Amino acid sequence: MQASKRLARQQETKNRICEAAFHLYHHQGIEGVSMRTIGNLLGVSQMMSYRYFKSKNDLLIEMRARVIKHFADYLGHLASGKAKNEIKLYRILFGYLHYSEVASEDYRFAFLMNRQMMSRLNRDFATLFSSGQKNALDIHGNLIAQILNKPTSSKQVQFLTRYIWCSLHGLATSNLDSMLLGKPGYDDIKTSYIKQLLSGIIDADTLAKLRKPKDYPEMKPLVSPSENFAEPQ
């Protein structure tokens, strides 16, 4: 077999392992994911997964990397095309919140780790997490730089990018938590919130004219049931 074919087949197997792992995670949470249960779903021995991932922890790291990439790609998609930068930025902030709701388990999985989960993660993950997050941050940063007509490396652009990012994260998590507790979400303030965030970047006249996106591109969460597998017992 050619090397390139072998590589493609390995990648394919890795994808199937991850698909099974997301399927299990969706149904049973982190405790449901194991090399054994994945082997059961794929109809192979648990050793197969170990050929690709040293441990469950390594598999979880790969899963998180995929979620973060998926998220960054989604935001990147929203920032593509020909619209004005102000419109694009506005749209990706709404897109961020949209993603956090439609793919709420993905969002929680990637960004809401508890101390125990995080302390199990290693430095490889910290690097990988930072670089994935950096891609998503850069999408905001590049737009902000262009709107302010400053280099992306400028202190102001860097600050505003982190400011927006952290604040949106706070809104997204408060919104999700509120809904989980059976209370109303934050729909009533989303638009004002985003406009307030942007008030340091986009002038008031332009801001007043911006319209909330009517729809968002379709997207399938990674943490979701797969039709290729039965529901785990």
Next chain:
Amino acid sequence: MQASKRLARQQETKNRICEAAFHLYHHQGIEGVSMRTIGNLLGVSQMMSYRYFKSKNDLLIEMRARVIKHFADYLGHLASGKAKNEIKLYRILFGYLHYSEVASEDYRFAFLMNRQMMSRLNRDFATLFSSGQKNALDIHGNLIAQILNKPTSSKQVQFLTRYIWCSLHGLATSNLDSMLLGKPGYDDIKTSYIKQLLSGIIDADTLAKLRKPKDYPEMKPLVSPSENFAEPQ
């Protein structure tokens, strides 16, 4: 025994159960907390805790209520005294971040619940959580209302209060996560972040003159080891 004395003794026992539970949680996380391990620490049967709490879940709800009250009291303390409202508001935003770092486990325990933990919580908790959170929110809300010279019920005051609250939560969690991953925290942007948050409330001249608090009142986290108990095995 008089009714009032009996009540005081019951309260005292409840406090000791919670102290033991926080001690266990500090050392071993949520899995370490059980009616049995609490009974072991207190040298009594596990049935004693069941006389006060129907289940571990009820105990966890009580613990969260205590943390949220502790947090709100801390902010309330920072907002007391004779300083100008602008200075008080500035101080409690820094105090919020300070609390999230010094009592980081308390903060995570009360505000960073994962889906599994939250779905176990009942409606009683949702109400209790909202009312505890409302106390803390009101401290911000009252100051903002006074600064803007509007009623606390005004839409603008309500919005800005939630805006500040969510955004600070986003900064606090990003900061804690970053440090857990062995990366630098967000010290470099805290002051700018808080000033940016306040830019819709306090005029630029006043804002420029505000100085970061030099120190904060001492505070002992509730999630902490107690000298009354040995370290659990």
